[in-house]
Amino acid sequence: MTLEMLMQAAVVEPQPRAYLISSSNIFLFFFIMLGPLKLLGPYFVQTRELPAKQARAMAWKVFALAVVAILIAGLLGRVLLRNWHIAPPVMQLAAGLIFLLVALQMVLSQYQETDSPQGESVEPQLLRLVFPVTVTPYGVATVIVMMAMSADMQRSFSVLGLAIAVMALNLLAMLFVRPLMRTIGLLPLQILGAVLGILQVGLALQLMVVALAQLGLPLDTGALGPLMPGPR
Numbered sequence: 330m331t332l333e334m335l336m337q338a339a340v341v342e343p344q345p346r347a348y349l350i351s352s353s354n355i356f357l358f359f360f361i362m363l364g365p366l367k368l369l370g371p372y373f374v375q376t377r378e379l380p381a382k383q384a385r386a387m388a389w390k391v392f393a394l395a396v397v398a399i400l401i402a403g404l405l406g407r408v409l410l411r412n413w414h415i416a417p418p419v420m421q422l423a424a425g426l427i428f429l430l431v432a433l434q435m436v437l438s439q440y441q442e443t444d445s446p447q448g449e450s451v452e453p454q455l456l457r458l459v460f461p462v463t464v465t466p467y468g469v470a471t472v473i474v475m476m477a478m479s480a481d482m483q484r485s486f487s488v489l490g491l492a493i494a495v496m497a498l499n500l501l502a503m504l505f506v507r508p509l510m511r512t513i514g515l516l517p518l519q520i521l522g523a524v525l526g527i528l529q530v531g532l533a534l535q536l537m538v539v540a541l542a543q544l545g546l547p548l549d550t551g552a553l554g555p556l557m558p559g560p561r
Contacts, residue, residue, distance in 0.1 A: 350424070352487060354532060355475055359495045361529055362431055363399075363468035365502035366522045370515060371462045373506050375454065381507075387455065388503035392496060394459045399472055399492050402464075406473030407485070417478060418543035424474040425537035428529055431467045435526035463499055 350358075360366075372391075376384040410420070472492050479485040502509065 350421075350475070350478075350536065352491065355488060356491045356494070357525070357532070358428060358471055358475075358529065359468070359492050360498070361435065361522075361525050362465055362471050363463070363492065363495050363499070365499050366518055366525075367465070368458075368463055368499055369502055369506055369509065369518060372458060372503050373510050375458065377507070384507075385504055387458070388500060390455055391458050391463055391503060392500040394455075395463045395496050395499065396493055398460065398464045399469075399496065400489065402469045403472045403476045403489055403492065406469075407476035407479070410473065410477035415477070418540045420474060420478050421543070422537055422540035424471070424478065425533045425540060427467060427470055427474065428533035428536065431471075432526045432529035432533055435522055436530065463496075 372388075376387055379387065415423075472488070475488045476485055479488055
């Protein structure tokens with residue numbers, strides 16, 4: 330290799346990191362774990378006796394507190410996990426395990442008996458609507474893991490932006506929960522949740538297989554397609 334070639338190689342800009350999980354998959358995970366599928370029922374039960382104006386005010390309060398909680402958890406959790414110096418493949422394996430457990434819980438919950446929203450009225454509890462109904466524990470864990478796996482600020486902002494976008498969907502669901510419950514009901518939402526849960530099981534297993542391959546296990550990942558990482 331000539332001196333000129335060495336100088337040209339030295340000034341080549343580094344390739345942007347190719348992430349194992351795409352932005353669309355992150356949004357899907359956030360929608361399943363932090364989205365309105367689990368929020369609509371409890372929110373409707375707790376606010377159906379309130380006047381429409383008070384119910385809308387409650388929705389905005391839940392949204393504001395949920396956004397603050399997500400930002401604090403994501404930023405603080407990222408710093409703490411980074412300080413523990415956990416290898417990226419291990420973090421990806423942990424993310425896949427979390428996604429798998431939550432997806433299995435969603436799929437199996439379809440076979441469990443649930444309380445009907447037509448039962449006795451419940452006094453609205455703002456903090457309980459925020460946590461754990463809107464900001465679920467496993468949703469917080471997902472945000473922290475996604476933030477810890479981010480290698481640059483652009484990716485971190487993207488992760489937080491997707492989480493806040495899901496919170497905005499929650500706000501819209503809360504603002505229009507009464508017409509939604511009258512026209513759609515819970516059954517279509519439960520079916521959608523089951524479908525998304527099954528899809529998440531597959532994505533989680535695929536993510537775990539790729540992470541195990543990165544850790545050195547002799548696994549054939551050639552057929553995994555878009556979740557395979559590109560050149561670093």
